[in-house]
Amino acid sequence: MKKWFTRSALAAACLAALCGCQTTTMGGATGSDRSQLMIVSAEEMNQQSAQAYRSLLAKAKQANALNTNRSYTNRVVSISKRLINQVGVFRKDALRWKWEVNVLSSKTVNAFCMPGGKIAVYTGLIDSLKLTDGELAAVIGHEICHALREHSREQASQQAATSIPTAILGSFIGSSELASGMNKVLFSLPFSRSMETEADTMGMELMARAGYNPEEAVNVWRKMAALNGGGNSVAILSTHPSDNSRIENLQSHLPEVMPLYEATLSKKPTGTTRTKSRHR
Numbered sequence: 300m301k302k303w304f305t306r307s308a309l310a311a312a313c314l315a316a317l318c319g320c321q322t323t324t325m326g327g328a329t330g331s332d333r334s335q336l337m338i339v340s341a342e343e344m345n346q347q348s349a350q351a352y353r354s355l356l357a358k359a360k361q362a363n364a365l366n367t368n369r370s371y372t373n374r375v376v377s378i379s380k381r382l383i384n385q386v387g388v389f390r391k392d393a394l395r396w397k398w399e400v401n402v403l404s405s406k407t408v409n410a411f412c413m414p415g416g417k418i419a420v421y422t423g424l425i426d427s428l429k430l431t432d433g434e435l436a437a438v439i440g441h442e443i444c445h446a447l448r449e450h451s452r453e454q455a456s457q458q459a460a461t462s463i464p465t466a467i468l469g470s471f472i473g474s475s476e477l478a479s480g481m482n483k484v485l486f487s488l489p490f491s492r493s494m495e496t497e498a499d500t501m502g503m504e505l506m507a508r509a510g511y512n513p514e515e516a517v518n519v520w521r522k523m524a525a526l527n528g529g530g531n532s533v534a535i536l537s538t539h540p541s542d543n544s545r546i547e548n549l550q551s552h553l554p555e556v557m558p559l560y561e562a563t564l565s566k567k568p569t570g571t572t573r574t575k576s577r578h579r
């Protein structure tokens with residue numbers, strides 16, 4: 300076992316050296332330059348993500364749960380657009396992503412942004428937390444930043460690196476193994492603490508630049524912590540534990556992002572991006 304582990308660790312180190320570590324985002328007042336192991340391609344990740352997203356939407360449509368409430372959908376799309384218009388501060392290429400925003404009618408308390416910019420917000424999140432626009436912007440901004448930092452791709456890469464047996468050099472990962480690993484990453488694997496902190500911090504900057512008060516990010520995680528499921532599935536808490544260290548981190552970055560918010564209030568929104576929403 301130990302021998303296998305040592306060889307796997309060695310294989311991962313060799314892969315890192317061969318493929319090179321990189322960082323996905325740059326810039327901003329709070330952006331991260333942490334080096335990330337990326338041995339799964341962005342194309343493969345985005346393709347799997349788009350496929351999983353389409354499948355989710357098809358199932359929701361079948362259950363008559365896709366964008367069924369026009370006012371919810373308009374609200375979520377409008378907030379998302381304001382946030383997406385600001386993503387260039389962390390990575391310019393994301394302004395050209397094929398962003399999609401959809402609302403699912405469900406008591407599930409959840410929201411996510413899959414790789415490549417595929418956003419889904421569940422009505423249970425908005426209703427059970429009675430979210431203000433700013434609080435909703437905090438959650439969506441957080442999820443967008445996971446996608447900007449390509450945290451799912453990083454996780455899939457880490458999984459691939461550690462599950463590859465010995466003699467990795469010269470071989471490659473089978474596509475079915477890769478697909479099953481990606482589905483796990485896309486739907487059930489929690490992000491690491493450092494990834495969560497990055498999404499929290501950068502998400503606050505995104506919302507501030509979009510004209511939402513970043514103090515509302517602190518509010519939303521307090522509400523999450525106090526949330527009694529009341530029979531609802533609080534899916535977001537299983538992957539996003541709301542604890543004191545999360546709230547303390549958010550508070551510690553307020554001095555950096557409040558001036559950005561105040562500056563945004565004094566100017567008009569700028570820039571546009573392609574955001575597809577489906578009203579069916």
Ligand SMILES: [Zn+2]
Nearest residue numbers: 490495498539
């Ligand atoms: Zn998160």
